[in-house]
Amino acid sequence: MEEQNHQRQAETNGKAIASMVLGILSLVIPYIGFVLGIIGIVLAKKSFNEIEQNEQGGRGMAIAGLTTSIIGTALYALLIIILIIGISAFVSY
Template sequence: MTPPARSNSKSVAALILGIASIVIPFIGFFLGVVGIIVSAISLKEIRVRGEQGSGMAVAGLICSIVGTVLYFVILALILIFAFAATDNNYDYNNYSNIIMEA
């Protein structure tokens, strides 16, 4: 009787990193990048060794990609709004002169 195939431990780590990349703010982008790398390594090991856990590895890959894209978009929006807020041509020193002329 043959023992059941082992589950790849990196696929579990990939799934945890993928979920954490969506849930944890601020460092979710970096967790997503690491999750993508671990998922790719896990899928390769599963294919070579014939282990179980490909579903967890794929789910971790998808969650990592979603988390990375999500926090990339959030970071891009923050930067766009920050630059838009600082890009003004008002001269606050001459504000009183404008009021007096009106």
């Protein structure tokens, strides 16, 4: 009989995948991107804990999800602030 070496690949964490997808969507989808970015940040933080505890894969995806979610959230927060300042300046005249 042949010896079979089965190396078990670490299972990829689902929250890391979801975080990455939401982070990318937060950059692409206008206005809703702010909310998607916040959800992506929360999922990325949770996935870091699960990856460490359960020895799962997907740490790179979690990092990418966290990064893109932060960027998307910051961009839309800045857009909302500029919009509020613009509206308040328009109304005051």
